[in-house]
Amino acid sequence: MRSPGAGAPDTAEPYGNPRGLAAAQQPSWGDHPGLPEIRERLAELPALVTPSEVSTLRELLARVESGAAYLLHVGECAETFAMADGAHVDARSALYRKLAGRLSERTGRPVVLVARMAGQHAKPRSRPLECLADGTVLPVYRGDAVNGLEATAVARAPEPCRLLTSHARSQETLARLAPQRHDGHPVFVSHEALLRDYEEPMTREADHRYAGSGHLVWIGERTRKLTDWHVQWASRLHNPIGVKLGPGTTDRDVVDLVRALNPRHETGRLSLIARTGAAAAAAGGLDPLVSAVAGSGSPVLWQCDPMHGNTRTHNGEKLRLLPDLRAEISSFVTSVRRHGGHPGGLHLEVTPEAVRECHESLPGRTPDSGTDAPPCDPRLNPAQAMEIVEHFADAVGV
């Protein structure tokens, strides 16, 4: 097993140059005439994170893999540009720290905090179009880096200039977070590395090649095909990488992903983020995956995302039920431990806002029992987030 920092980028290119590969879930701005210049400008802009911060996070995540620490990976589903406002950044950061502090208190272990922020601006979607109540059909919202949330044709048109705004808002967010460094560590940030036209120009060469867009970058459930650009691009980076694993994931898929993304069995490198949903997790759906990874001999950080496999539609709104979240967490801990892994990470979508997007049971139709509409997915409010952190602490039971 190699220590963090020991690996050079993998130069073997089993699928050829990633430039030649198809990338799923890209905006339809294709041959927009402004795109080449926007990419050039991004390539000239400063990286948002440094190689030494990336290496520090790898060292910390290696401690989570070994069981000496836990990881709390939390934040918004879709970070809007407006959330770069200083007061909103402060509110998010205060909530995340409070949750991490509680998890540390409960587990008696250090907690590494990674915030889904400073670049969580792009969303993969299930369908390309959205049908409004009045029958109007619009392109779906794909995150502020692509189009606007407002339900109008103008706002929903993909606009590549937004990539530059994404960089600017991320930079402002990181500047606001900078004074909150603790123990000499920056506040670590993550996002789904979805947009090729952003991530390619933000890829930087130092001692190692790295994503300059965030400390930890992850690949979503919809873009984790082995031959997809996302996986091949990520395989060449030094950053910690996450991959989401949905209910259709096979043990073969996971072994292939581990081989592609951590061929040298480095520590602090690869997070497998299980989001199978409560029912599949209760049925032991994770067992063959954890067992196959253990057999591969590669260190991984198992994270539980109890949000994305448990989205329901009710009265036309997306919502999530807290009992589903609790059940998935409990099954995750059991399955990972049963096969010799460490259930080290909890991955949540939370907001400091007093929203009602997740519920204890399906809400009725009375005026104040409904669900708030989030920018993308239903998030936990602060009290709910704390309760789920307590449940995770109960489940790991240390």
Ligand SMILES: O=C[C@H](O)[C@H](O)COP(=O)(O)O
């Ligand atoms: O955050 C994750 C995805 O973007 C989201 O779950 C997709 O939601 P959709 O099914 O409404 O497109």
Ligand SMILES: C=C(OP(=O)(O)O)C(=O)O
């Ligand atoms: C897109 C996301 O998740 P998934 O890929 O698991 O659906 C997300 O975490 O917001």
Ligand SMILES: [Mn+2]
């Ligand atoms: Mn989401």
